[in-house]
Amino acid sequence: MNRIRMFSVLMAIPLTFAATLANAQSLEGGSTPLTVERLYDSPALAGSSPRELKISPDGSRATFLVGRKDNQHFYDLWQMDVTSGKVSLLLDADKLAQGELSDEEKARRERQRIFGEGIMEYAWSDDGKALLIPAAGKLYYYALADGKAKLLPTGDDFITDAKLSPKGHFVSYVQGQNLWVLDLATDKVTQLTHDGGGAIKNAMAEFVAQEEMGKMSGYWWAPDESAIAFNRVDETPVELVTRNEIYADGIKLTQQRYPYAGKPNVLIQLGVISLQSKQVKWIDLGKETDIYQPRAKWLPDSKHLSFQWQSRNQQNLDLRVVNVSDNSAPVTLVHEHDDIWLNLNDDLNFxxxxxxxxxxxxxxxxxxxxxxxxxxxxxxxxxxxxxxxxxxxxxxxxxxxxxxxxxxxxxxxxxxxxxxxxxxxxxxxxxxxxxxxxxxxxxxxxxxxxxxxxxxxxxxxxxxxxxxxxxxxENAVKQGHPLYPYAGLWQLPAFGTIKADDGQTMHYRLFKPVNFDASKKYPVLVRVYGGPHAQLVTNSWSSQDYFTQYLLQQGFAVFQLDNRGSGHRGTKFEQVIYKQLGVAEVEDQKKGVDFLRTLPWVDSQRIAVYGHSYGGYMALMCLFKAPDYFKAAVSGAPVTDWTLYDTHYTERYLSHPATNAEGYRLSSVMPYVKNYQSGLLMYHGMADDNVLFENSTRVYKALQDDGKLFEVMTYPGSKHSMRGNQVKTHLYKTITDFLERKLQ
Structure with missing residues (x-):
């Protein structure tokens, strides 16, 4: 069959943007070639890109964090006067303590995908007259009137998850796995919970809540400041894993309670503690204890607390409300059910x-x-x-x-x-x-x-x-902007669509090499993630595309296809992957390669695939299951056996191992290792506490046992996100060298 007839290659973007792409394949600016060293060096290629945007409660000023020109990862607090439009520095981070973070805070920031130094978080007081700023495990109260940052007396131990109370009278925080409150009028500190430590964590979100549910806090103030709702997490049932975090100067033995798929989760309680009596009222979550409690939110009257109750199989989600002023039982306001799974959100407004x-x-x-x-x-x-x-x-x-x-x-x-x-x-x-x-x-x-x-x-x-x-x-790319010297070579992609086997529409984007010549044949790198909730094919700016731009200047084309299972497309599109991963996704990526093969300028014998995390899993599955489609693969921090990943994420898509053992086996990379022929590079951070290093070592051993040759790069001290300019520079040099050897 003529391959061209198999595809519906249609523009699926607004006409204004389509016209832009038709008229310009690159931005206006200089033609200085990119180097790998420049991709993530300072000043950032994106220019001034503020984060943590807020508007003061009185609406008088906008505030935001800005990285410094000489160190884009060191942030100061800036402001803009809404009336005048004047932008100025509000607080220099050098005025605050800087230093090593606690292990708990490092882990929390990794879950938040926050990387940097200086001021990383801040909160406005309700009256808009002051800010709360945590720094290096300490707390500062910055009063706008006197322009001074006051160090609050929280003691010597590291604090985390600090909050201003709704009316601005108190500061709360977690210290030593317990909840504390500081009265700003008197500087009196009160410890509200006392049994935290070891496996007991008060006012803290458990590992899977942080990593998979977007729940970064474990406590919530009542609007009138009369009480605080909080979680008490007992990690005792969770398997205690001793793993090696390998650093350049030694090995750190770390004990982590990691809830592997199919294994026990934490025991979770929801309590409400009165600030006056210090007494805790425990909320009845029901007889079933093997549950998730992913959200909590007070109603405006401060008498009723809502919370979300989720079954372990994630097919049932209840919005429940309880009157905390009496002994009545919680009432279910909304019951959501799906025979496959339910996604969480933060869109509840009373x-x-x-x-x-x-x-x-x-x-x-x-x-x-x-x-x-x-x-x-x-x-x-x-x-x-x-x-x-x-x-x-x-x-x-x-x-x-x-x-x-x-x-x-x-x-x-x-x-x-x-x-x-x-x-x-x-x-x-x-x-x-x-x-x-x-x-x-x-x-x-x-x-x-x-x-x-x-x-x-x-x-x-x-x-x-x-x-x-x-x-x-405004961050306009003009003379003086960090991107301007390189912008003339910055390539814009073509967008289109391809039909999946079930008729659903998949979006792709295709970047052609710099100085494209239609008479030549080019190698193509397929950059993939392919997992749930994510989306690569967007009209968006992303620092991940810097490496794409570099590759385009080295003579590669880059292709991205959002296969079925990826996000923002509705449940029918997402839920195709239920109970067996790596099937529909790989078939869809093969469809993408079939499309590439119809293009006369694509060298169909020189197509590689690269991804990180779920994308690393996809790179392995594509190479092992479709070796006639991909000549080479780069796999970063991959999940290779889903029994090694956590409960909430894995069971959402694969169900429980006890009821879907064959689905787990076939979703693993391991059954397909025997198909490997050649052309594999794997890399992994050696201190990864999310996708554990064992995922990669299992593949290493299987390939070694089969006598198959492959390449490995490991990064001492790196976590899952592969942070730091030096790490990224080395990583992308390594990948470039590999691709040039395998595809050029």
Whole structure:
């Protein structure tokens, strides 16, 4: 069959962006070639790219963290006066303590994917007159009136997860696996829990909650400051693993309670402690103890606490509410069920009249629903074959809901608003690309964090109608911008679609090499992730694309396809992978290669695949299961046997090993190692506590036992994210050398 007829290669992006790509294959600027050393050196190629955007409670100023020009990973706190538009330094991080982080904080930052020094977090007081800033395990209270950062008396032990109370009278934090509160008026410190230590953790989220549920905290203040809800986590049932973290100067034996798929999880409790009596009321979570409790949120009256209850198989999710002022049992407001799995979200908003707003995928796509106080659906506010990303702001007075979603394009994210009654649906963002919004609490303004393939992140201030009021950081790529000397060689991709075997549409993007000559044959690198929730094929700026740009200048083409199972496409698209991983995903990537083979300028004998984490797993599965499609593979930090990965993630997609043993076996890389022929590079951080190093060593041993030759690069001290300029520089040099030897 003629391969060209097998594909529907259609543009699936807004016409404005399509026109841009048609008219320019690169950005305007100089033609200095990139070097690997320059990719992640300072100043950052993206220019000034602030993070941790906030608007003060009174709406008078926008604040954000900015990396320094001489060290993009060292952050200071900056501000913009909303009225004048003036941008200035608010707090120099050198005025705060700097030093080694505790192991707990290092692990927490790894889960948050936060990397850097200086000021990494901060919080506004409710009155907008002060900021709370943690630094090196200490806490600082910065009063705007006197411009001084006061060190709070929290003792010598390292603190983590610090918060200002809702009305700004207290500071809470976790220290020694217990919850503490400091009264800002008196500097009096009170320890609220006392049994933390060892396997007991108070006010802390367990490992899988941080890594897989996006739950980074284990406690929540009541709006009136009368009480704090908190989790008590007992890790005793979880298998205690002794593993080696290998560093350049020695080996650290680390004991970690790692909940392998199919093995016991933590025992979790939810309590409410009164600040006045110091007494704890334990919430009844039900008779079943093998559960997850992924979210908690107070209602506006401070008398009712909501919490989410999730079954271990993740097919049932309850939103429950309990009156903490009496002994009544929790009431289930919403029960969600799916025969495959349910995704979590943070889109719960309680209104003063008792109604609440909640997103659900019950119709196959994430959409917004309005419920009454009894949990009955009053109205579905958004609908269609597209997904809502997140609810960003609820203006109860004006009855507007502001949210980001994919209504206009699967490969872009835009800001919209809709009324509580479903009317007035309006698109607020205009520029083609990815938009995220941060709203003021008490003023009709927001910050728009925008980026695209052609525009590094920029931040602007807007009114509630979407009108831009001012630039916070325009970040235009012009003379003087760090990217400008290289921008003339910066390539923009072509977008298109391919049909999967079941008829569903998959998006791809294809980058041609610099100085492309249609009469030549080029090698292609397929960059893949392929796992749930992620999406590579977007009109977005990403530092991960810097290496892509470098490869384009070395004569490679780069192709990316979001196979079935990836995110933001609805449950039908995502749930294809249920109970057996690496089947639909590999077939879809083969479809992508079939498409590449129809292009006259692609050398079909020189196609390689590269991915990290789930992408590393995919690289191995593609090479082992489809060696006639891929000449070589680079696999970074791969999961190779899903019994080695954690409960919440793995069982969501593969179910429990006891009920799906064959699915686990066939989803592992190990049965396919025998198919390996040649052309493999594997790398792994030797202190990875997420995808354990054993995942790679099992493949090493299997290939060695078969007498197969392959290449390995290990990184002492590196965690899963492979942080640091030196590590990245060496890694990408290693990958480039490998690809040039295997494909050129």
């Amino acid at each position: 209104l003063k009249n008792g109604y609440f707003i909640w997103t659900s995928e019950r119709d196959g796509f994430s959409h917004i629903y309005l419920f009454d106080s009894k949990g009955k659906v009053k109205q579905q506010l958004t609908q269609g074959a597209w997904a809502v990303d997140s609810i960003d702001h609820v203006d109860e007075a004006a009855q507007w809901i502001y949210f980001t979603g994919r209504k206009d394009s699967d490969v872009e994210k835009h800001l919209y608003k809709v009324k509580f009654d479903g009317s007035g649906f309006t698109k607020l963002s205009s520029a083609a690309g990815m938009h995220s919004a941060v709203f003021a609490d008490n003023k009709a303004i927001y910050l728009d964090y925008f980026d695209s393939l052609a525009q590094p992140p920029q931040i602007s201030l807007h009114d509630a109608s979407g009108k831009r009021l001012a630039w916070v950081e």
